[in-house]
Amino acid sequence: MSSIAQLLDGKALAQRMQAELAEQVKALQKQHGRAPGLAVLMVGDNPASAAYVRNKERACQTVGIVSFGTHFPAETTQAELEQTIWNLNHDDRVDGILVQLPLPDHLDSVALLNQIHPDKDADGLHPTNLGRLVRGEPGLRSCTPAGVMRLLAEYKIDVSGRQAVVVGRSILVGKPIAMLLLEADATVTIAHSRSPDLSAxxxxxxxxxxxxxxxxxITAEMVKPGSVVVDVGINxxxxxxxxxxxxxxxxxxAVQPIAAYLTPVPGGVGAMTVTMLLHxxxxxxxxxx
Ligand SMILES: NC(=O)c1ccc[n+]([C@@H]2O[C@H](COP(=O)([O-])OP(=O)(O)OC[C@H]3O[C@@H](n4cnc5c(N)ncnc54)[C@H](OP(=O)(O)O)[C@@H]3O)[C@@H](O)[C@H]2O)c1
Structure with a gap:
């Protein structure tokens, strides 16, 4: 008898988490006299980035986080952005700062990300926060990897002692997911474009x-029957x-009849990413x- 994978519903979990965050924000505002604040910096007019930023600002509104969004023209200089980040680092109303990537070619995005105060690094990409992740210390975790772990936890999928394979090794997704899985006691393999025989x-x-x-x-032949398959890719x-x-x-x-659990796209990991930013x-x- 063939079965079909249970879907890991990121959209539903994201909605539940946002409702909980809204309650938490209300209580924090009452207690401390202000709501949390998030500043999203966008440079230029990349339509995909603009849509992501709108989405983030809408999500902030839903849970009661104040957004300090700033949209800069494409020709903005590195120095102007560094000054803006310095100001936001020193602005007590701002708890999170996010630079929407990609930036125009003349800007050094790594240098800008490194300027964000680690305690306001809402995306968890600052070297200090990535270092905390590697050391297993508390800190801000990158949103998509944290969203994957939250989704697995929601479905009570215990990764401890299990074989986890992460395909992709970017700083944004692959490496931090691998570290989080390792932290949760999985045995982790990281594959990439130079890995021969990916299927094995x-x-x-x-x-x-x-x-x-x-x-x-990832085709059906590459998946172990009864496994958990998390699809982070967006194409x-x-x-x-x-x-x-x-x-x-x-x-x-093709994979749905083989895996035990599977994330849909859209409605899986992507839905969790913005919620983890709010978190x-x-x-x-x-x-x-
Ligand atoms: N759902 C979400 O919220 C969310 C958030 C962020 C990103 N994403 C999506 O996730 C995907 C990955 O994003 P990213 O930023 O990590 O991309 P990236 O920086 O381009 O990294 C892609 C990784 O895939 C590896 N790779 C490429 N071709 C491969 C192959 N044939 N076999 C095995 N590995 C291969 C690369 O290996 P090398 O290192 O050897 O080049 C690289 O490590 C994209 O589709 C992106 O849109 C989704």
Whole structure:
């Protein structure tokens, strides 16, 4: 008898978490006289970035976080942005600062991210926070990796002692997810574009995380029966009629009858990322008192 994977519903969990955060924000505001604040810096007019920023600002509004969004023209200089970050670092109303990537080519994004005070690093990408993650110390965790772990916890998926394979090794996703899984006592393998015989690695995975950005990279033959498959990838594809939609890295319909749990795209990990950003902002705020 064949079964079908249970979907890990990031959208539903994100909604529940946002409702809880809204209650928490209300209580914190009553107690301390102000709501948490998040500043999102966007430079230029990349339409995908603009949509992400709108989404983040809307989510802030939903839970009662004040947004200090600033939209800069594409020709803004490094010095102007550094000054803005300095001001936000010293602004007591601001608990989280986020620079929306990618930035225009003339800007040094790593230098800017490093300027953000580690305690206001809502994206968890500052070297201090990545260092805390590696050392297993409390700190701000990157949103997408933290969202994956929260989703697994929600479905009571225990990763301890299990084989986890992370495909992708970026600073944004792959490496921090691998560290979080290691922290949760999984045995972790990290695969990347130079890994020969990817399938031999993924077939061993009790927990498989795909974070690459390539449609259908993970096929049914690459998945261990009864495993947990988390699809972080986001790829925009256009069908024959010219209509576009988002898909992940996993061949969803082929893998669904094989895995025990599977995240949909959209509605899986992506839905969790913004919620973890709100969570981080509230966490930073609450650390001040
Ligand atoms: N759901 C969300 O909220 C969310 C958030 C962030 C990102 N994403 C999505 O997640 C995906 C990954 O994002 P990213 O920022 O990590 O991308 P990235 O910086 O481009 O990294 C992609 C990784 O995939 C590896 N890779 C490329 N081709 C491969 C192959 N054929 N086999 C195995 N590994 C391969 C690369 O290996 P090398 O290091 O060897 O080049 C690299 O480590 C993208 O689709 C992105 O849109 C989703």
């Amino acid at each position: 690695l993924t077939c061993r995975a009790d927990i498989l995380i795909a974070a690459v950005g390539r449609q259908n990279l 925009r594809v256009t069908d024959g009629t010219g209509k576009s939609r988002l898909v992940g890295d996993v061949d969803f319909s 981080n902002t509230v966490w930073s705020y609450s650390q001040k008192f």
